[in-house]
Amino acid sequence: MTPAVETETRRTPRPRADALRNRERIVSAAREMLVEFGADVPLDDIARRAGVGNATLYRHFPDRSGLVREVVISVMSRTCDRVDQAVAEEEDPFAAVRRFVHAAADERIGALCPMLAGGFDQDHPDLHAGRERLEESVLGLIERAQSAGRMRTDVAVGDLMVALSQLTRPLPGIGCLGIDRYVHRHLQLFLDGLEAPARSELPGKAATMEDLRTTQ
Template sequence: MKTGTDTENCVVRRRASRPRADALRNRERIVTAALEMFVEFGPDVPLDEVARRAGVGNATLYRNFPDRAALTHEVVLSVTSRTTNRAEEAVAAESDPFAALSRFVHAAADERIGALCPMLSGSFDQNHPELLAERDRLEQAVEGLVERAMTAGRLRTDIAVGDVLVALSQLTRPLPGIACLDIDRFTHRHLQLFLDGLETPARSVLPGSAATLEDLRRGPDARPTTT
């Protein structure tokens, strides 16, 4: 039989095992601030500046993320997860498959998916199971968008899902340290130009071959697969 003291101890342990709401908010603020500063200044921005942007003390930041690798891991995971969610929302919101693809591309830009590229060169475990699972989830979602638009005859057939991901990454990649700090205002304009080039009928013959997911995974020195 549990005594009153035993019951009180159980309650204390349960409370200790669940993060408090304010602790969760602090963690989210740190991740948001880190992403903003990685975009603006690159992935090597001082962590105390991240803490200042988040409105928390250094001790709070390091309590949540003991080092830069841990923080970068969480930022990459957060961006990837939210971008996948945007793909799923686009499918639910648009009956036209090409409109769904377009909606996703613009939404992914707002999630700052291009900021992942500089971060992925950092010293953290890119092959962490959690990150790999979220990457696979994103790739499957985008692959589904591309396949549906192509099957509907709305998307040119000489491209592959890798072309979409590469272009999206390049057109939304931050340029830290440049004088034109408001360059983001051109992002959606240039993405729309890219999307117009994806629609059928194709207005040109593309050089080279379509970029597949396998091409992207094999690294920058790999030759594209042939069809």
Template sequence: MTTATEKPQRRVPRPRADAVRNRERIVAAARELLVEHGPVLPLDEVARRAGVGNATLYRNFKDRGELMHHVVLTVTDTITEHAERGLAAEDAGEVTAFGALRTFVHAAAEERIGALCPMLNATFDKDHPELVAARDRLTGAIEQLTERARTAGELRPDIGVGDLMVALSQLTRPLPGTGCLDFDRYVHRHLQLFLDGLMAPARSELPGEPATLEDLRQD
């Protein structure tokens, strides 16, 4: 019951289930097109692939920049969830610390990080509080994965989180030209070779310094 001096609280209406599904389909379609064709994102094609009208797309996203923002946010959150599942599996004793890291890398590869990297040059606010919070959560989860594997003596000590993400990005980026249409079938094979090279004891000394995610953002 409210008193005479209290104002009744307004209830924020929950979006309808079909509206939520439409929004999710639009983001998924945009992500697919970015993987296939790069950062030039034709909004008419996004709407067509999502199975919605242009009016529905613009009702959810005012412009291309806002849509790109939500694609980056969705991919970042999904990759973080993969990392957190790896941590939980290691906590439960289901995998070793390096096993959790290995599982994360293969799962993250399915998100096609490398193919999505060019879109980070697109016009949208990369320092938006939502994106900063999402990046911080991702960084924290991956740092835990690598630190646990390092502490267990399973990860070579001269590897930084940035090294891991550079390799993951490069190995999931399709090669230029039309002769690499079956590129996807080699990704996990080459990631496995890369992961074997991360295991301790190291067989060589790496030049330079371990890379951090902060280093990558400054490049």
């Protein structure tokens, strides 16, 4: 190892295992509390649920926007993993779609969507990479089901993501944790409408993710 490399290594030490565990606990606690109480939940409460001191939370996340961004990226990553698992374990391509939709609901995607609306860096590289990976994963899932003739072809990835966001978003004044049985019930009704052969002709055109970005 050259002296230059040795110097650079000393300048950028790897995080300790306990620091990584603390960061994971903070992100997990933030995900739960942001869903339950919204984007304005006190950071001190998040630290308390994570079982760490306030100083530890602020050392990892000096501001709220950084923590919210990390939660959103974490949820997107976990959701992508659910797509991969569904594709690997389900022989029926539409069964993989169904499994993904219910798994994404468990990740509370709909509850997290409003956090992206204001005071948030939409062009952050990590956020962009996570969003791109998620879109590609879901697109592949849909194309696989459509190619097999198991999913109607007049819908696109944007249609699926809009419906998933709306159907999993908590109603005003209703706690998230108590309505799971309704969320999954309504998602199943939606999924029945996606399965081929189609029972009706849809008005308008299929929504792509690009369509959604240009209407924001």
